[in-house]
Structures are given as C-alpha cells and as structure tokens.
Amino acid sequence: MTISRRKFIRNAAMAASAVSLAPWSANITRGAARSRVVFSHTAVPEGREEAVRCLHALDRGMEALLQRPVREAWASLFSSSDVVGLKVSCLAGRKFSTHVALVQAICTRLEDIGLKKGQIIIWDRLDSDLDNAGFVLNRNPQKILCMGNDAVGYSRELYEYGSACSRLSRLVTERCTAIINLPVLKDHGIVGISAGLKNFFGAIDNPNKYHVACGDPYVADVNMFAPLRDKVRLTICDAMLAQYEGGPPYMRQWNWPYQKLLLTQDMVALDRLSWNIIAKKRRQSGLPSLEETGRTPGYIHTAALHGLGNDDMKQIEVVET
Amino acid sequence: MTDADAHSRRAFLQSAAGGVCLLLSASAWAASAPVTPAEKLVEARYYEKLPHRKIRCLLCPRACVIDDRETGYCGVRENRNGTYYTLVYGKPCTLHIDPIEKKPLFHFLPSSATLSLGTAGCNVLCKFCQNWEISQSRPEQLPALDLPPDKLIALTRQKQCPVIAFTYNEPVVFTEYMYDIAQIAKAGNRHTVMISNGYIQEKPLRDLCRVLSAVKIDLKAFSERFYREMVSGELKPVLDSLLILSQEKIWFEIVYLVIPGQNDDSQELKALCRWIVRELGAQVPVHFTRFHPQYRLTNIPATPLRTLEHARQIGLDAGLHFVYSGNVPGHPGENTYCPHCQKVLIQRIGFAVAANRLGDGVCPHCRQLIPGVWK
Numbered sequence A: 001m002t003i004s005r006r007k008f009i010r011n012a013a014m015a016a017s018a019v020s021l022a023p024w025s026a027n028i029t030r031g032a033a034r035s036r037v038v039f040s041h042t043a044v045p046e047g048r049e050e051a052v053r054c055l056h057a058l059d060r061g062m063e064a065l066l067q068r069p070v071r072e073a074w075a076s077l078f079s080s081s082d083v084v085g086l087k088v089s090c091l092a093g094r095k096f097s098t099h100v101a102l103v104q105a106i107c108t109r110l111e112d113i114g115l116k117k118g119q120i121i122i123w124d125r126l127d128s129d130l131d132n133a134g135f136v137l138n139r140n141p142q143k144i145l146c147m148g149n150d151a152v153g154y155s156r157e158l159y160e161y162g163s164a165c166s167r168l169s170r171l172v173t174e175r176c177t178a179i180i181n182l183p184v185l186k187d188h189g190i191v192g193i194s195a196g197l198k199n200f201f202g203a204i205d206n207p208n209k210y211h212v213a214c215g216d217p218y219v220a221d222v223n224m225f226a227p228l229r230d231k232v233r234l235t236i237c238d239a240m241l242a243q244y245e246g247g248p249p250y251m252r253q254w255n256w257p258y259q260k261l262l263l264t265q266d267m268v269a270l271d272r273l274s275w276n277i278i279a280k281k282r283r284q285s286g287l288p289s290l291e292e293t294g295r296t297p298g299y300i301h302t303a304a305l306h307g308l309g310n311d312d313m314k315q316i317e318v319v320e321t
Numbered sequence B: 001m002t003d004a005d006a007h008s009r010r011a012f013l014q015s016a017a018g019g020v021c022l023l024l025s026a027s028a029w030a031a032s033a034p035v036t037p038a039e040k041l042v043e044a045r046y047y048e049k050l051p052h053r054k055i056r057c058l059l060c061p062r063a064c065v066i067d068d069r070e071t072g073y074c075g076v077r078e079n080r081n082g083t084y085y086t087l088v089y090g091k092p093c094t095l096h097i098d099p100i101e102k103k104p105l106f107h108f109l110p111s112s113a114t115l116s117l118g119t120a121g122c123n124v125l126c127k128f129c130q131n132w133e134i135s136q137s138r139p140e141q142l143p144a145l146d147l148p149p150d151k152l153i154a155l156t157r158q159k160q161c162p163v164i165a166f167t168y169n170e171p172v173v174f175t176e177y178m179y180d181i182a183q184i185a186k187a188g189n190r191h192t193v194m195i196s197n198g199y200i201q202e203k204p205l206r207d208l209c210r211v212l213s214a215v216k217i218d219l220k221a222f223s224e225r226f227y228r229e230m231v232s233g234e235l236k237p238v239l240d241s242l243l244i245l246s247q248e249k250i251w252f253e254i255v256y257l258v259i260p261g262q263n264d265d266s267q268e269l270k271a272l273c274r275w276i277v278r279e280l281g282a283q284v285p286v287h288f289t290r291f292h293p294q295y296r297l298t299n300i301p302a303t304p305l306r307t308l309e310h311a312r313q314i315g316l317d318a319g320l321h322f323v324y325s326g327n328v329p330g331h332p333g334e335n336t337y338c339p340h341c342q343k344v345l346i347q348r349i350g351f352a353v354a355a356n357r358l359g360d361g362v363c364p365h366c367r368q369l370i371p372g373v374w375k
C-alpha cells in the first residue's frame, strides 16, 4: 500500500498509538505488526547543494518513519551513550557505494543528539573498500572513526544459526552498541538482489561460503546472529543510484538514478520492496525476471519465517515523502 | 583434514608435539591487524573469462562464476576487473616441520621430516574441520609469511627436510604456488606431497601429478548425502580424482575419518572398501582415523576404539592389504604388516617409527614386495 505524505501526516497521530516506539526497538516490526518503509525522494548528491538536499531527504524520511520531529526521531532510537556503527556498502567502489554525503548527514544528526565523534564508526569489510568508496580512514577518536573489519579482526567466538556459522567483526561484537544499516539497492548475480539483509555479509568472516543456493537460507540465518539481531536499529537504503542487472559490481549500462532513500526498521520489508523495484525495472528493460534467471531471492521469505520482519505486501506500509 | 594433521592456530602457537613451529610471527592473530606481506598478486591458472568482467574458475568442481571484485567459494581467489588472481601465492600462514607419519603417509619415506605449509582457504566446508581457523579464513584475516617458491626451497634445504608437504588447509586452492614449488623441488631431487580432499578438476590434477611425489586423499564418506550435508561438496568428483591418481601411477594413500553415527555404517564401509579394491587395487593403504569433537560437531563424542577396529577389519575382509587405525597411539593397527606372512614390518607409536624392518621395500621374512616409496 502506498500513501501520500499529506495523508500520512493526517493519519500519523492515530497511527502513533498503534506502533511501539520504545527506544532501541529495532524489532518493533517483528511478528504480526505492520512494517513501514519510507521512500524519501532526493537527487544524487554531487555538489554541496545536493548534499543539503540529501540531509533534508533524510530528515523527512526519519520524521515519516518514526512520526515525530527529526531530533526526537533520532533520540527515540539512539542515546548519547551509544556507540553507533554505520555499516556502509563499499564493494563496488566510488561510483556505486553508499554515498559519503548520506553518511555525513547521518553523522550530523547523531551528533545533534549528543554523540561524540568517537562514538560513531563508519565501517565495512576492508579498509581498502572504504578508501576506494571515498571514505577517509580514521582511528583517532577525536574524529568520526572509519575502519574495515580487517583493521580490528573478528570475534574468537563462532556464531551459529541454522546453516550459518561465522565469526563476527569485532566492531559488531565489542565496539558498537547500535548499528545503522546503510546498504545500496542492487541486483546481485548470485542471490538475486542485495539490499538490507545481504549487507551484513560484510560483518562476517566467511561470506564466500554463503553465496550458494541463492544465499538461501544463509542471508536470513546470518541476520539471526544475536549481536546483529539485537543491535541493528535502523536501515537506510541508499537508492539514489540503483542497479537492476550485473551487480554487485558497478555496471554503467544497468545503473539508474532512482533518487530515493528507503528508511525502515524492517529489513525484510525493505528487501521485499527492493525485489519489486528491481523486478519492475527489469521488466521495463526487457530482461528476464530474477526467477527466470534462477536467482530468486528466497532468503527474504526465509527471513520472514525466522521472524525478522514482514515479506507479506499486505503487511507493509509504504510512505512516500 | 584428519585429526593427525590437525593444526589449529592455537595448537600452532603452543609447541606442537612431533613438530617444530617455524612461523612465529602469527602471534599477531586476532589481537591486531594481521602481519601480511605487501600485495604481490599472481594471476590464477585454470579459469576462463566471461562477458561483463565475470570469470569462471576451472580449478575445482564448484566451477564458481565470479563477479568483478568478488572471491570464489574458497575465498582466496579474486576477480579484479575481469582477471582472476590467487591471493595466497607465496603467502603461507602456517609452516611446520612434521614427521611424514603425521600427514599420514605410511608408505612414503618413513620417518622423513617434512616442511609442511598451508595458506588460508578451502573449497569445502566440513562441519568437523580440525583446522577451521585457517581453512575457513580468508587471506586478509591471517598473518602470513612472504615465502615465494625459491625462498621456500632454500628454507627446506637449510632445515634439511627431504620432503615438502602441502597441507593444513586444502592445497588445491593454492595450486599455482604448490605447482611451482613442486616443479623446482623435483628438479632438485626433493619430494613434495599433497594432503588433499581430492576436490579438484581433472586437468589441474593431472598437471600436479607430473610434479608431485605422492598424494594423500581425505575421503570423508562414501555417500553423497554425507558430502552434501557435512562437507558442502560432492562425493563423485573425489572418487574421480582417486581414479585419476591411480591412472597416473602416483603414490597415494586414503584417509577416512570415522565419525560416530555419521559415516561409520558397516554397509557404507564395506561398499567403500570393495570399491577401493575393485577400482584402485588392494595395495592402496587406507587409514581409518579417530574423530575428535571439533568446530561444528562438538556434540558428537570421539570415535570409540571398537568402531575403528571394526572398520579396519572390514577393510581387511574386503581384501585390502594395508589398513590402518589412526589417532590411536600405540595401537597395533598403526603398524605395517606383511600381507603375505603377517609379520610386523614397520612398528609405529603415534607419529614416531619405533622400528623399521623393511629394507628396500621387501619383507625380510618372506621377500614379499611391499608397495610404496621407500627411498
């Protein structure tokens, strides 16, 4: 279901009472509750002006998602004592990674609610991936931290759920108290699509083992590891650019400016919608469906069965702002 | 990976019984950034280029199709802009001097000191892996040495090791490094042995047979179900590899890790032994070794001795001439007996040879020829 921003604002007061907004409640959409995904329009942030627009899109999106003013919205999810990890997606290099401007906007809002720079960690799999995507590596806690898993290593403990068994980045297990997931929306040559759930393959030591069988049930199982389940409080999918074929690397011919941020606390709902977006674009471009190419992202439904969120379109509320 | 050959990073940091640890720099493990040599990439062999900067790896039966900037299932071979590279060439993360009995190879230069090395990565995912801390890691997660083939050969000479063993993780995934070492070693009259799961395509295996001296294959079970559920692999390609080794006439032995309730069914063991006798010959040594709880199989107890003895008896009844019990130090099943007169030829205690009465590969009692590489 899609509702306009005006209609959303009209309904917001009523809806607020129906949705749990307990602080740190990343799991509010688990189980039977409806899930909200906000589509916030913005252009690709190429200059200073566009970066400001990106910040505005973020603000509109947060207000729409959590139904309260920006500052309160952020404060309902994070406290000034949190160490917040921003899990970006950098594998595809500078042309098709989580935009630096979006990450800067998020850092601004986290600082606004009292987090110090050293309490924010931008991270991905490798230092070199972050560097290639335009992030400035930093270990100095006087500034916003930025580092790859390779800089800190992986947990000694093995985390196990279903078919998955991995060590987690020590950033997840030891450093962060909360995580914001910042994936990119793209087609994926093996698992069908890569959006919210798949981005946490960048948190484990052995993602190479889980690209078989279209990542099903592995993607879902990895997201069941307790530290991830407990710490991911918000997902903001960077769909300012998106790609409907040839992913995960950047492929100019299949990349298009979708010009949206997708905000949610339900990664399963986000992935379900992402699949629809990519399916539609593939149809329009005359490409076979993901099912026809043998890349059905079945892990999304498996994640729903695990209770990680909703993949039933009737239970997903889409808000456009 | 068998228990005898197990080499966890923890064990490796302690002093290992029966072996000498050479790689001390690994103490950086997990506490800080790995100490890895500067990146010097070597292009992989055995792959084909596909449209849109994809490649297909042709090294092992998985035949991974890999996008730009991605690695294959083994995690140590990476596509960079449509060219495939090995990330572990010249970068062993573990290096040891072991007796050859630890591999185990019982019919190959008994008591020889082997310079044993392994890198990160594996092309299967055994739930019972004894070396999972290296086999299931990726190169950037482990400290490694900078040891190109010529330097490694020099070290072998310096340490007076007549044999080099590719082991600990799955050597197939570092095949370029292994091949180049083996080629140099062969020219210099040194031996090389591969301790492998046999999960490799025909062409690279036949190429390796030209330069290696011996191979040990870990046959994990004799059922596709076990390979699917416990190994994330397939049995058929491993059996094909054994047939190729037999055709190539390279010396090889088979190890079968017996896991209670998983691959110890009498019928399965009988079928396995009959297949070996029929397809490979009765002279192929088979080691039934004891499982210890590890990795994801910590809920299964160690293999009871009677199960190992039963497995050995099944092998002997099937007509195999050399059937061993492994990981049971001091057990008579560790010894080599003459298949003709039944006298003890080589007496072993754990990885040590207590007595070797086998002269030039001939039983001193009845002159029976004993297959193997003895000098």
Ligand code: SF4
Pocket: B057, B058, B059, B060, B061, B062, B063, B064, B071, B072, B073, B074, B075, B077, B122, B123, B172, B173
């Ligand atoms: S060697 Fe590695 S990359 Fe190549 S097919 Fe096997 S698992 Fe895949």
